[in-house]
Amino acid sequence: MNPITNIKNQNKLNEREIAMGIAGDLSRSWHQVYKDSAWVYIGGLPYDLTEGDVISVFSQWGEVVNINLIRDAKTGKSKGFCFLCYKDQRSTVLSVDNFNGISLLNRMLRVDHVEEYKVPKYKEDADDETKRLWEEGCAPKAIELPDMDEEQIKKAKKRLKKQQRAVPRLETNDEELLTVLQARKKAKKEKKKEKKQKKKEKKRLKKELKLRKAENPDGDWNADGKLLDVGAKSEADLYGENKHFDFGKKVEEKGKEWNERPDFEKADWRLIEQWKIIREQEKAAKAAKGESTEAWAEDKGYLPNRIRRNN
Template sequence: MWVHKCSFFFFFFHFRYGEILLKRTISVNHVEEYKVPKYREDIDEETRRIWEEGCAPKPIAVTESLFSISEIYPVSGVVKLNKALKKQMRKEKKRLKKEAKKAKKEEKRLKRMIKKEEAILQEPVPESSWKDQKKMIDSGPITKEEIYGHNEHFNFGKSRKEIPPPPTHNPRPDFEKADWRDIEIWKAVREKEKQEKGEKETNWKEEEHYLPSRFRRE
């Protein structure tokens, strides 16, 4: 009977205060005049069962005989695994062990390398070391000829030009190509030499002019 009463109050609440469907309130006003159906003897068994038991879902009764306690709670506390899963777990464990061993070996190798480099850096540098010797480049800018010119094996097939000795007199510059400063310097040096040594005597031949044959006198 309590199921029937609960069903009645459930439907009464929804019909009395309305039900919201698609944002619309649906209510039934004649719920106040609802009357419980009268009990009759000439009803079918299904209707009688609904009146007595109600239409609400019933809990499923599970007896202890359906399941054994050993199946739900194993005695040893460990679930049995199949052979494929055991094999996979062993393989994974072996792989992890191998990777850990490899990482440990790599760490030892790096430690040995660092220790070796530190020992090399701490060694004293000998006095005759190339690092302590004076280099040619330390004295200032140098040219390629200064490095390779004294050695015939570094001429790279080029003939070495001998540097001519410096002039002992005042050379006359080319007036067409020389700079005007060089020309003025040459003139000043020449005038100074004339004042010191005098005019230079020359035994030049008398100047001869060319005459065409038609003007020559024979």
């Protein structure tokens, strides 16, 4: 049967269960037939996906314990379908109901139950360990601890401590290794001393703060307590200069003292027109002040003698 037809028929079963009001009741659902199998079939996979990609997509419905992505025996390329096993059989119901008919990388997936999963026969020369992994999976198995009383647990802890103490220490004649170990011991001791000194300083500051509170109980000792370890300082020393609080002060904005003349051969016509307007405004301002508005004298420093005008 066409895979798309199977997908449609499967979705119709789910719609019928919703209409009958038995959706979610596994005892009356069509999923009950596959209650003893935690394997699902996944078809229509993109050929570029690996086992890890498939697990990352389908692991949102439960813990995956085994996967068998069918590959070509000669080339090793994926054939586009696989068998996947969940740790809990209820995860198969979720994956079948939610992923059957979805589009993954522009390909429609077909997800269905597998009633009886059989180990693939395309690798008959596989060793026993590989076959066991195919059948049982590679998920970590739960460790079964024996039932122990509280007294037995305490005794076991004591034995473990004794074993740890009985471990022989490292004995070596290597001078470099010994120097490194000695340096580490010294560093640990220095850290301990620093911690002790910090604790002593904190205790001393607390005592001073209590004495000052007793002398003047009406004072604001919260702010004063913060400055005990650093000493009283001014605001400028603590926060530095802050121009945000310079209210009312005039800020002198320095403008251009001269009008830069553009290169008429290379400049855009808009810049030239702007320069002309600014130049006319400067002339009008000079005329209002009674200054001369004659053109600038020719800059002789930039002209060679053979080009200079002889006036």
